[in-house]
Amino acid sequence: MTDLTGETGFSLVADIGGTNTRVALARGPMVDRATVTRYANAEHADLSEVLGRYLSEKGVTDRQIAGVCVAAAGPVHDGVATLTNLDWRIDRESLGQRLSAEKVAVLNDLQAQGHAIGNIDPADLQEIVPQPPASDLAAKLVIGLGTGFNACPVFDTAGGRFVPPSEAGHVSLPSCGGAMQVLVEAMRKDHGFASVEEALSGRGISYLHRVLHGETVEPAAIMERLDKGETRATETGRAFVQVMGTVVGDLALSHLPFGGIYLVGGVTRAFAPWLGQFDMVGAMRAKGRFSGFMEQFGVFVVKDDYAALTGCASHLSRL
Template sequence: MMPFPLSLVADIGGTSTSVALAKGPELLSDTIRHFQNADFAGVEALLQSYLSGAGDLDGACVAVAGPVRGGVANLTALDWTIDEAMLKNVTGATTVAILNDLQAQGHALGHIAPEKLLAVIPGPLRPEEGSLVVGVGCGFNAVPVYETSAGRIIPPSECGHARLPLKLTEDIELAQYLQETVGYVAVEEVLSRRGLERLGAFVSNRPSTPRLVTAVPIPKNGTEKAAQLFVRLLGAYVGDLALTYSPFGGIYLCGKLAREFGPLLEGKGFESAFVDKGPFSLDMRRFAVRAIMDSDAILTGCAVYLNENLHT
């Protein structure tokens, strides 16, 4: 199998988009550009702006922050629709693909530089046993990654819409607060950028909570207490997902918020919440957790998918 000579890859988020060219599965790092979506009427205009003078393309693959069905994607946070016909028209490529952004992250596994993987919970990675990619950013989601004789399989998922697990009295108070302010106590309403802001509002309104901001670099709009609560709930829910999927190949946290929190996870209770599963607590220590610190991993995943799944 020969690699695609030249292809376009893009990471289309709710507020910004990254675009690059790739040769085979390798990104051409000097071609990476970042755009603000608000500057364009739609993705077609954005890609046309990038492609001006780029030359002929053999393939194109874009990852979208939203569900993809039947070759059509709708962004969750933006009124943009992307389909394969439009992608072929704007790029001139005959071979195109549209992926969910978390699925693209899954295809990047094994192609991320080791120095871009931060060990949150140490342990060996055995990709042949199945992995789990957890996206923490503007939203929340997770997908399993399976290695099979037919190739890598990454089924779609929307687990961020599941109900938030509750354990402590503080969690129940948080659920009541969210029920009053949001109306539905979903995981994504807490474990996301807007969720961190809600946690800040929640803890600041609790009489027993000191209003404290430390010298530790807490992500924007966070306080020390909100950060600790965020990390504990993240560890608890990712632990639940580990029990569900048995990803002995490794768990990978990705997304902008995961990168910001990555260096803080070890000291703020992620591991203790992750392994706190009653009679299964000892088994939980068999799972290794990494944070993907490479902001271009989705672009790499698009290039890998295009090259390994669509090129003949």
Template sequence: MSISADPCLTLVADIGGTNTRVALASGKLLQESTIRRFRNADYPGLETILREFLDGHANLSCLGTCIAVAGPVANGVATMTNLDWTIDEPTLSRATGAKHVALLNDLQAQGHALGHIAAENLRPVFGQPSTDAQAAKLVIGVGTGFNAAPVHETACGRVVAASECGHVNMPVRSEADLRLARFVETAHGFPGVEDVLSGRGLERLFAFVANEAGTPTERSAADIMAGIDLGDESNLATAAARLFVRILGAEAGNLALTHLPFGGVYLCGGVSRAIAPHLEAMGFEAAFRDKGRFAGFMQNFSVAVIEDDYAALTGCAVYLVQQTA
């Protein structure tokens, strides 16, 4: 039987600010051979993408559809934070013909994927999570934007709470941080976490570091990552990356104290994966644990990086199974 002829298939998608990934799943198992990536700028909306994807799978009958979106979801409607799209459940039903449809925030999807990610796709940063299967967990996404979601196990199944914590105030620990806050708030009048912890956030940090050095200049996030030289302390790219890692550690620590994820903190997203090799050398752990008299308590939390680029798709498949069981 071909994949498209499987009567239990579901359609899952992960919509970021730049790209949309679409795939089929059989139960909780993602069919990786079906994954397609679409550049959002090339399409007027999600419905067009889903129809194009389904055109490649003739006679497919979707049991359900679950879409993860980088933005808030309320009452069956998703509003993209970094993309001018609004998506609702009737649109999903119309585009796919699926009886069961669901919309999740992308970090909720990442949370539902925990426990279904291959061990080789989890990169430890420090610590070991609790062996208690009921212990809370936390996923933190750093990519085009920033967000986080706590993961709780309940008698009724897993619950992953949505948030938009990328839009709270960025952490300020020093006079230099205060200058940074004033520097980045010129973008839209407020120094949010996402303004410093995201792809464009890294670019703003570089601009700030260059400005502080008296050599105002700008550089793309990709060029900044490529320009890191740990042996050159005067390197602006390295200085920007160190600042990024320190703020990321501080904010991850803040979120850990807020949610008490004794089952582990999991970083995900393209920027998390890109910066992962530098977290140890650039002081992520020290910044994470820099909580005054609670510094010792911070040892209760472990941190790992999810290096599975399709974890959100798996999370969508897992969520559909839980909802239709």
């Protein structure tokens, strides 16, 4: 990377997942892709240790960092993030003291994805449904399927962008008959509660396959079988996409994202080639007398795996 000795005004951005943390440097809303580095969480005691290692490896001092923004895979309340799948606690105040930064922010990872919308290369957006004409201030909706599930609306207002936090993955999974009815009944029996995240996540693929076919198979193996056209994997893939479409449609009606729906996350990208074949849009629009109304929402898959980092940088640039 470029020699940063003597330079200042950089932002430090980080995306903390359950397994890995990615860290990068940014100027304004733009992330320097050459500086992105991934660290295994299991090898570090906390985020402070990760950031310290990163700065040391890049030859950057605390004084060169003007702002820091962290995206965490878990709920954020009053600047404190509690990660769902990692025993780390991220505190905005402590983070600011550690780096002596002027601007400090802690976001939920889906909030960061929301802040990235509008700053993503069009080449990294796969169009599923064309976006009808809409106001620049029309609400947008980001939905993430990965290790977990979450969703958040994006509001552009005269006062700036507002991306409220959410824990949408832990709401009840709708029961609409067919595979969904079987899935909900199995979850209630096994877990006492049927949540969206237990169905629409990496582990959800395996769980759905077991419910439908009575065998336990890892998600990656199911996707490999799906690529080969294996019957059981195809049935699982179709059911997964149909459940996905139903939930996406429910969320669209809750938030009315006339500015578009953006699907993010590793599971989303894995299923992107199958969304058309398995009619995700049909399931999304199957809302009775509101089916025609649902045609107003464009749908895109975000292929940029660094979008959360871009969102962190964009958010800092607006503070």
